Amino acid sequence: MERNRGCPLFLLAMPPTRPPYTGSSRKLVLAFDVGTTFSGISYSILDPGQVPEIKGVTRFPAQEKVGGDSKIPTIIYYDQDGKVRAVGAEATQESIKETIEDEGWTKAEWFKLHMRPKAIAGSSSLYKLPPLPRNKSVVDLFADFMRYLYGCAKTYIQETHANGPQLWLSVEPTIEFVLTHPNGWEGAQQQQMRKAAILAGLIPDNVAGHARVHLVTEGEASLHFCIQSGLTTDALKSGGGVLIVDAGGGTIDLSAYGQTSASNDSSFEEIASPECHLQGSAFVTSRAQQFLEDLLRDSKFFGDVETMKEHFDKSSKLTFEKIENPLFIKFGGVRDRDPKLNIRGGQLKLSGTDVATFFQPSVACIIEAVKKQCAAAQKPISVVDSNTVQSVFLVGGFSASEWLFSQLKISLEQLGKTICRPDSHVNKAVADGAASFYLDHSVAIRVSKLVYGTGCCTLFDPKDSEHRSRLSSVRTWADGYKRVSGAFSVILRKNVQVSETQEFRASFSRPVKDRLDLDEVFTSIECYRGTDVLPRWKDIDTDMYSTLCFISADTSNLSKTLSPRFARENGTLHTYFKIDFDIILLFGLTELKAQIGWIEDGVEKRSPARIVYDSDIARADT
Structure with missing residues (x-):
């Protein structure tokens, strides 16, 4: 079967050359891709003067394949005391099934999706999301699984490299960890991963x-995986952009990129705001399970649905190719038979038409998301003259599905797009790419996904009808001026290209009667998800606002230098103190960075701002 028909040249292109490592001492980079259904590890040992290579951990405990594999199931079993008993491939062994039942172990799978933001597209489809084990948080599960991955990486490196134990001891205290997460994860989810x-x-x-x-x-x-595999070279020669569709177990992540200039073929920019949808392969399995339960509910085979689901998930799902051909799901012995239900010899026969319905929501989601990305990339937000997306690269474990690839190929070729997928290791693209992200840092410009800003009060203007309509929100502040609350100050608009060093700021003032109230600046950074390009008031589209994080900065040294000011209130003169400051944000990195700036003796001073995602702090602030 020719899997990449229509784009063979991409697989012949040479990847860019990586320069030698310039550090003074040996270093190890470990990249963990904790997926919804499968996970992987890639790593690179950096030796001074040597060109770094990315390798994968291809041997894990209890793997079925003798030659190893680059992924393991994202599964953990806990005993009744909450202790980890089996992880990864160990958790799928036939030999432990009896122990699981006898000792009442609890299975944790798909736990990654419990970390999702509420606003992520497709959350309503999570009707079969398994619950977390009792007394375990999603951070606990991530921690237990990453601890296991760390042990697997340690064992593999020690066993496969010359002087492995000594090598590990030399790099262990300074290991650099790269953790991946879906496009839709935000700051709160990033902090949870750090906690884990x-x-x-x-x-x-x-x-x-x-x-x-x-x-x-x-x-x-x-x-980064596609760049280092040489897949993007030819696609970008004509000045066009590329669209990466990472189809995983839980999420479908879409990201569009182009090159920043013709003279620098190693620097890339986002040319559309990335998307994330909960329509990965796990939900194909969920829909199959629901179909099987409905079909067999009143039969003696209803108790076999779980076995059927597992067989479909492991074997049948990815091999389904043609709607004309039936799909067989093996679950029992030769005596298991019911012709009315199409069960013979322990096998259930499903029509290809029915099986296609399991995939349809995911296929439709990807096609619509690709159209949206391509339309957004055509807007004049890029520094490149022409970044129209012509090439789509399908990666991730779900990309191995023959039906998914064939359906996307038909639809996207009708749109004039070429779709390709790597010939092998589709499930290790993210782990390898994460290591490449650390080594090569190819993306220099990213696109803002939302409108970002902060709630504030603004000076009351009686001539402004918007202000007059909010008289109930007008208060007199310590400086004697009236202000109307509920305003929204935009710091960064949506769909703006942002470089890694570019700063975005908004100016504020804070008048108070007690100087101690100015020892700290504490404020929220909020997202607006509505259609207004420049939202002004939080009482309009109220449901479209959400808190991204809180930023806190120590301004006690500044407050000590403040001189008292004077204002009248009801005819009485009183003192107050005021600081004028800027909130400075850097959105161009993979993580948000913040600072507070102010002018002191004619010189700008800055204080690092701590970014907080804890909801308890938010309640205390209100």
Whole structure:
């Protein structure tokens, strides 16, 4: 079967050359891709003067394949005391099934999706999301699984490299960790992943430890994989953009990129706001399970639905290719038979038409998302003259589905797009790409996904009808001026290209009667998800606003230098204090960075701002 028909030249292109490592001492980079259904590890050992290579961990405990594999199931079993008993391939062994039943172990799978933001597209489709084990948070599960991955990486490197134990000892204290997450994950989810890394013992809970954890979206990691595999070279020669579709177990991540200039073929920019949809292969399995339950509900085979689901998930799902051909799901012995239900010899026969319905929502979601990305990329937001997307690269474990690929190929070719997928290792694209993200750092410009800003009060203007309509929100502040609350100050608009060093700021003032109230600046950064390009008031489209994070900065040294000011209130003169400051945000990195700036003696001073996602702090602030 010719899987990449229509785009063979992409697989012949040479990947870009990586320069030698310029550090002074040996370093290890570990990239963990914790997927919804499968996970993988890639790594690179950096030796001074040597060109770094990316390798994968291809041997895990209890793997069925003798030659190894680059992925393991994202499954954990806990006993009744909450202790980890089996992880990864160990959790799928036939030999432990009896123990699982006898000792009442609890299975944790698909737990990654419990970390999702509420606003992510497709959340309503999570009708079969397994619950978390009792007394376990999603951070606990991530920590336990990353601890296991860390142990697997340690064993593999020690066993496969010359002087492996000594090598590991030399790099262990300074390992750089790269963690991947779906495009739709935001700051709160990134912080949860950091907490899990600390809980897993990967890093100490201090500034130096935190600096060794790097987070990257699965879409951007997949782009790096395609670049290093030479897949993007020919697609970008004509000046067009490329669209990466990372089809995984839980999410479908879409990211569009172009080159920043013709003279620099190693620097890329986002040319459309990335998307994330909960329509991965796990939901194909969920729809299949629902179909089987409805079909067999009143039969003696209803108790076999779980076995059927597992067989469909592991074998039948990816091999389904033609709607004309039936699909067989094996679950029992030769005596299991019911012709009315199309069960013979322990096999259930499903029509190809029925099986296609399991895939249809995911296929339709991807096609519509591709159209949206291509339309957005045609807008004049790029510094490149022409970044119209012509090439689509399908990666991720779900891309191995023959039916998915064939349906996307038919639809996208009708739109004039070429779709390709790597010939092998489709499931390790994210892990390899995450390591490449650390080494090569190919993306220099990213696109803002939402409108970002902060709630504020604004000076009351009696001539402004918007202000007059909000008289109930007008208050007199310590400086004697009236202000109307509920305003929204936009710091960054949606669909704006942002470089990594570009700063976005908004100016504020804070008058108070007690100087101690100015020892800290604490404010929220909020997202607006509606259609207004420049929203002004939070009482309009109220449901479209959500808190991204809170930023806190120590301004006690500044407050001590403030001189009292004077204002009248009801005819009485009183003192007050005021600071004028800027909130400075950097959105161009894979993680948000913040600072507070102010003018002191004619010189701008700055204070690092701590970014907080804890909802308890939010309640205290209100």
